[in-house]
Amino acid sequence: MYSFKNDYSEGAHPNILHKLMEANLSQQAGYGEDTYSQEAKALIKQQINKPEASVYFLSGGTQTNLIVIASLLRIHEAVISAKTGHIYANETGAIEATGHRVITVETADGKLRIADIAQVLKEYALRPHVVKPKMVYISNSTEIGTIYQKWELEELSAYCRSESLYLFMDGARLGHALTATNNDLTLADLSALTDAFYIGGTKNGALLGEAVVFNRPEIAPEFDYALKQRGALLAKGRLLGIQFLELFKDDLYFNLAAHANQMAQKIALALAEKGYATLTQSTTNQIFPILPNEVISSLSQKYEFYVWKPIDAGHSAVRLITSWATDESKVEEFISDLKRF
Amino acid sequence: MYSFKNDYSEGAHPNILHKLMEANLSQQAGYGEDTYSQEAKALIKQQINKPEASVYFLSGGTQTNLIVIASLLRIHEAVISAKTGHIYANETGAIEATGHRVITVETADGKLRIADIAQVLKEYALRPHVVKPKMVYISNSTEIGTIYQKWELEELSAYCRSESLYLFMDGARLGHALTATNNDLTLADLSALTDAFYIGGTKNGALLGEAVVFNRPEIAPEFDYALKQRGALLAKGRLLGIQFLELFKDDLYFNLAAHANQMAQKIALALAEKGYATLTQSTTNQIFPILPNEVISSLSQKYEFYVWKPIDAGHSAVRLITSWATDESKVEEFISDLKRF
Amino acid sequence: MYSFKNDYSEGAHPNILHKLMEANLSQQAGYGEDTYSQEAKALIKQQINKPEASVYFLSGGTQTNLIVIASLLRIHEAVISAKTGHIYANETGAIEATGHRVITVETADGKLRIADIAQVLKEYALRPHVVKPKMVYISNSTEIGTIYQKWELEELSAYCRSESLYLFMDGARLGHALTATNNDLTLADLSALTDAFYIGGTKNGALLGEAVVFNRPEIAPEFDYALKQRGALLAKGRLLGIQFLELFKDDLYFNLAAHANQMAQKIALALAEKGYATLTQSTTNQIFPILPNEVISSLSQKYEFYVWKPIDAGHSAVRLITSWATDESKVEEFISDLKRF
Amino acid sequence: MYSFKNDYSEGAHPNILHKLMEANLSQQAGYGEDTYSQEAKALIKQQINKPEASVYFLSGGTQTNLIVIASLLRIHEAVISAKTGHIYANETGAIEATGHRVITVETADGKLRIADIAQVLKEYALRPHVVKPKMVYISNSTEIGTIYQKWELEELSAYCRSESLYLFMDGARLGHALTATNNDLTLADLSALTDAFYIGGTKNGALLGEAVVFNRPEIAPEFDYALKQRGALLAKGRLLGIQFLELFKDDLYFNLAAHANQMAQKIALALAEKGYATLTQSTTNQIFPILPNEVISSLSQKYEFYVWKPIDAGHSAVRLITSWATDESKVEEFISDLKRF
Missing domain, CATH: 3.40.640.10 (Type I PLP-dependent aspartate aminotransferase-like (Major domain))
Structure with missing residues (x-):
């Protein structure tokens, strides 16, 4: 996981x-x-x-x-x-x-x-x-x-x-x-x-x-x-x-945050390409895509994230957060898993 | 210091x-x-x-x-x-x-x-x-x-x-x-x-x-x-x-505390041998010897400690605290400085 | 007033x-x-x-x-x-x-x-x-x-x-x-x-x-x-x-409250007869009729009450409260003033 | 009482x-x-x-x-x-x-x-x-x-x-x-x-x-x-x-307080004449005489007051308070009861 x-x-x-x-x-x-x-x-x-x-x-x-x-x-x-x-x-x-x-x-x-x-x-x-x-x-x-x-x-x-x-x-x-x-x-x-x-x-x-x-x-x-x-x-x-x-030495603080944002926005882009809507217009490291419940269920086998709130009978918004430590290869894996749906 | x-x-x-x-x-x-x-x-x-x-x-x-x-x-x-x-x-x-x-x-x-x-x-x-x-x-x-x-x-x-x-x-x-x-x-x-x-x-x-x-x-x-x-x-x-x-692995917690106590009590013994009274009967890592003010003043050149409270015109109680990290050689140096008075 | x-x-x-x-x-x-x-x-x-x-x-x-x-x-x-x-x-x-x-x-x-x-x-x-x-x-x-x-x-x-x-x-x-x-x-x-x-x-x-x-x-x-x-x-x-x-002797508490309610409801009835709506369905001593602003303005010459909130450009809800001490003759006077509009 | x-x-x-x-x-x-x-x-x-x-x-x-x-x-x-x-x-x-x-x-x-x-x-x-x-x-x-x-x-x-x-x-x-x-x-x-x-x-x-x-x-x-x-x-x-x-009309506030003080001080004077000491040097409406316990016990039959604190085996301090409403005849009765001991 x-x-x-x-x-x-x-x-x-x-x-x-x-x-x-x-x-x-x-x-x-x-x-x-x-x-x-x-x-x-x-x-x-x-x-x-x-x-x-x-x-x-x-x-x-x-x-x-x-x-x-x-x-x-x-x-x-x-x-x-x-x-x-x-x-x-x-x-x-x-x-x-x-x-x-x-x-x-x-x-x-x-x-x-x-x-x-x-x-x-x-x-x-x-x-x-x-x-x-x-x-x-x-x-x-x-x-x-x-x-x-x-x-x-x-x-x-x-x-x-x-x-x-x-x-x-x-x-x-x-x-x-x-x-x-x-x-x-x-x-x-x-x-x-x-x-x-x-x-x-x-x-x-x-x-x-x-x-x-x-x-x-x-x-x-x-x-x-x-x-x-x-x-x-x-x-x-x-x-x-x-x-x-x-x-605050050598901009580490900003570099770490920028990495977190990039990871989240990379996922956001993939989601948008798949046509999924989002609950909020985030440009930072927290994103709230609205996904079909079966997609959520399937992703939950490999990834941990919050199911934020139900949207309709078949969809829910989830919250995905990335950080300074998020592994880009995991992001890519997530995106590729996503693309399979 | x-x-x-x-x-x-x-x-x-x-x-x-x-x-x-x-x-x-x-x-x-x-x-x-x-x-x-x-x-x-x-x-x-x-x-x-x-x-x-x-x-x-x-x-x-x-x-x-x-x-x-x-x-x-x-x-x-x-x-x-x-x-x-x-x-x-x-x-x-x-x-x-x-x-x-x-x-x-x-x-x-x-x-x-x-x-x-x-x-x-x-x-x-x-x-x-x-x-x-x-x-x-x-x-x-x-x-x-x-x-x-x-x-x-x-x-x-x-x-x-x-x-x-x-x-x-x-x-x-x-x-x-x-x-x-x-x-x-x-x-x-x-x-x-x-x-x-x-x-x-x-x-x-x-x-x-x-x-x-x-x-x-x-x-x-x-x-x-x-x-x-x-x-x-x-x-x-x-x-x-x-x-x-x-x-709490391998009694580290207790070993660290025991070291701190030993360091303080080593000083306490030296003080007692010099005939100095103490404010409280401590057996742990905080001791409160009563020292002549000129001794305090002299020790303060090399060591940091609290002057706890004045006792009489010529004496004050000080507080000396040791810890898991106290360097035994510094304790010995302190004692030897003390013995010079 | x-x-x-x-x-x-x-x-x-x-x-x-x-x-x-x-x-x-x-x-x-x-x-x-x-x-x-x-x-x-x-x-x-x-x-x-x-x-x-x-x-x-x-x-x-x-x-x-x-x-x-x-x-x-x-x-x-x-x-x-x-x-x-x-x-x-x-x-x-x-x-x-x-x-x-x-x-x-x-x-x-x-x-x-x-x-x-x-x-x-x-x-x-x-x-x-x-x-x-x-x-x-x-x-x-x-x-x-x-x-x-x-x-x-x-x-x-x-x-x-x-x-x-x-x-x-x-x-x-x-x-x-x-x-x-x-x-x-x-x-x-x-x-x-x-x-x-x-x-x-x-x-x-x-x-x-x-x-x-x-x-x-x-x-x-x-x-x-x-x-x-x-x-x-x-x-x-x-x-x-x-x-x-x-x-709590001889039901005084209840008699006083009943009087207050009757006074308010008497006004409420008169307001209903005039066709005024009310903000809430009160059966007690506080009523919230919605009145034309000019009626409010005119009543305010003789009576004190709160203007509760604006409803639309021409109307506001007011709050009228009666009590154990409310004088029935004043209630009648209020009603008769109201009827003049 | x-x-x-x-x-x-x-x-x-x-x-x-x-x-x-x-x-x-x-x-x-x-x-x-x-x-x-x-x-x-x-x-x-x-x-x-x-x-x-x-x-x-x-x-x-x-x-x-x-x-x-x-x-x-x-x-x-x-x-x-x-x-x-x-x-x-x-x-x-x-x-x-x-x-x-x-x-x-x-x-x-x-x-x-x-x-x-x-x-x-x-x-x-x-x-x-x-x-x-x-x-x-x-x-x-x-x-x-x-x-x-x-x-x-x-x-x-x-x-x-x-x-x-x-x-x-x-x-x-x-x-x-x-x-x-x-x-x-x-x-x-x-x-x-x-x-x-x-x-x-x-x-x-x-x-x-x-x-x-x-x-x-x-x-x-x-x-x-x-x-x-x-x-x-x-x-x-x-x-x-x-x-x-x-x-605060016609000095009522001060007249009431003065009466209270006079009543307490009248008792205080009687106590002093009897040779009783007091716990505090009060000039106001609260006095704290030190009395033999048997006197306290006897006075307690007719008067209510606090027993403030024990002084020694045979004596206690009591607190006597007077007010704007204290009846002078009761004060006199208390004094006369006191004099009997």
Whole structure:
């Protein structure tokens, strides 16, 4: 069996493991004060072109989302998300567990637009009987593989500023977004257009790790306390620092993501040639083709993937995910199996 | 400079890194459903001699403490801890952040006794104007290096059961406790005498990782939800599974801890021979000698360690910690430096 | 100006004020241990025909909802509500502030049905990545004036039991539900069919006060702690006891609600005769007629009420609420004003 | 039996009940927007000589404490209190339930001093491993009957400002403090010297009600949301407005408190003449005499009061509380009973 189930099936890029070994016996300060973390943070600030930013390393997406959101919001404030947003759909109420409502919006493509947010603000106007929307949460790439264009993010950013809403981007799959063929955003753009965002390592070659960036550090001047309080401050912070140091050396992070995208898009092309429709217009490493149930059943003999949802009596959408570690020969095999139908 | 500042200055035991490399490209299920984690859990259940227990892997001590406590307590319940307890002294209010009071007791040696708990129950009797004490939190070894004897734990255990209190043991340094020369407890004893405890990896040779054991799994049947909600469920759970698999193979875990203890006790002996008193009676890898300030100042030129607290005008207690990675030649050098005074 | 804006515009029924005066200087135990509260609880348990129930008095609906829900749910559990439910629409995220998600369902009439709940259970199946639905919250009468029929509640009740879901009824306007002309439920039925419900005093003649009933007291054996912790335990609990004692003497509670309903339905009849449609099929004290905007504008000169929502370019729905204190002559005046259009 | 158990044994001052009756059928806006509340707030702002202050009415002390503290603190911040402070000793962990630690200080007289706070700041310096102290909570009068002198409050205030700590005064028994014979503070002083304080109604003649004052309204600009979210916003806010309007008319509030103090001090004088010591130096309406156990036993036949704590084999301290409603003839009877021993 070969798995297209997710982008965290394998371990880490070998460079990371080698560096962990090489650095293993160097004595380092704990809790993120190690030299590797310091260097990695400097490197990221340089790449986003924002020396005044503050950068923190955390272990995973849910942890990052909940700590960032709990740190920025006051008790009566809420966050707006697409209904497909990870914080609403996949995190076991992590945000609500910190005391805040996630206000959701139905979307066609997993992306929020000004009209969506404006509608929420209208519905949440009856102060003080409703929560106060104070943050907009977006994912790039989204949970269904789509990405934001620069003009879209510029519009959202300007609107959020005009309405005093924080704009926070979940970048669990940020590498995949920024290396998509239709992408026109850079890390520096994200830094200019959002209040905070994070660079996902777990789904792009790290053992674990997300780098959260506060572009306006004054909104979270005491984030270190929150990290420790919520159990996110690793004693051996070096583990995160070393990984981001490797990932941001020689564009490894982007190369890994580009590979993942290419693998998925190669499959997508084959599917399109076969005439299969897709549920979402993904240009990244997650694709959602709609297949006849017997094809799904047959492919399931050799490949692991999620059956996403039934479409009609004879068809279902499936989710195929590729990663930095996806073996191109397996992709080719999959395509050739596909072509047999 | 050589550091005796803590037991998480280095990376991981090489066996762990080798196994991470070896297993790196094996595709595994996410979120702790990987085969390594399954094997490691089975191994632990065997070593504690409790097949019905449930075992979960988490990243660090604060995270483990807060999730276990938040999962077991109802909203009006509280946990009792020594004032030196990690949950009170070093975790940025992590327990209170989940809504629960930590009721503290002053102790001479960091250990709780029946009389301490009985006194708390008496002070918290005026229902419903006070919280209800429902859990006893102890650390073994304690934050100041002492350990529980079997008879002490048996007494505590019986008392807690009679008073319907959960007994939860923080084992961030459990290896050091169980390999201390004066220890008479086994993993199986802990499993028989506590409701839950954890086996610390971070401070004993892992990159990160704590294995929490519910000896009566019926008290936390849905702990997996809590893990996810609080951001503790690693996508690549294999990282934790592989480490515990290595640590519990061929007694590595205990051998590493024993080394740490021996290194600390070697220093302790040298200090005693020099006539220096110690703040606590530690038999583990943390020692707290009281030294003349000029000795401290001189040692600080070559070694890193915490100055714990001032004792009188001319003396302070310092904390020296050794680990699985402590270099015996550095210990000898430290001792020889010490002897020069 | 005469107000049809809500059912808490006036003070309390005079019987209550007289009794407060009469009892004023009697010395009583604090925190709900007074004899009035004890008597009132006994009276309620008798009327619901459930001597083993436990009854507590609180100050208002939001407070009651949040404390009941926070007491019953574990950290990873969620409550299901109609999107119009008070806990979702009108309580400033009070439930989320206790850490729990409110899962909402769109409904036509503010009432939940088995299919709604079954659909939620299906959507929240991917343990542990989603919260666990554990409670069903319904309001009777609903926030839009409709009521549950006995067979509907019996079905819901049986389903909730089969799925191990708590069934909790918000009775902020319970009197109005139970005295609606189409009602076939009794207090004893509610006690038999729900796990907990409350009897709203604030919107039916009390200064403040809700009586929450746990029909299975074993699900909340320590609710008194929660009351105190959340600031709901009044030092002068007598204030609540005296009010419920008066309300449940000689059916005052039901008589007051019946009056409110009659006043609203009298207006509803007049509106129907004029040919105006209504947004919801209310048989209680809240009605939602759809009126031409110029009629609304004209009525607004003399009467206060909410403009609920725009329907089309020329029409809007308004909300008219009557209460125990509504003056029948004002109702007649309103109707006669209406007839002039 | 006559009760000296607390100051909330009776109902409300008759002026309040009369006004409730008189205003009963006046239609008013809900949720504190009624004219009585508006007038009462204006009256209070005038009496504290701070037109820019913001004033809110809540139901009780625990509720007020928890909402004020939860509104002002960020997630990693803590409040400092005397160990006898109501928020620590009597509120079922209400503050911790909002996520914040209460850091306690042992005091001789229930009052905090600069040295106490400075010591806490020193102990909580190891950022980010400990919570950040951000608020000082004091009670006036304290839970053991003592009061702050103006110079003491001035010192505390200056220190708190220099350390960026909020200074919040619990005034559940503020009337008793401000009318004590040794008091030299005014409401205007409190407004100048604290960031927030409240004026307790429940223990001084109201049915329920506390008026919280933010002297710098910019620290809690959205407090109305918090009130609603925590279940503190009464639908019939008039109930609170009317009471404070009456209490602050013609100095009723102060006259009631002065009566309570005089009654307690009359007993205190008699006790002193008999040679009995007291546990605390109270000048207000709570006194803590140390009596022979047989005297306690005998008095308990006719009077209710708390036995506060055992002192030695033959003596215990008791707590006697008087109120606005205490009958002077009962006080005289108590004294004469006392004299018989």
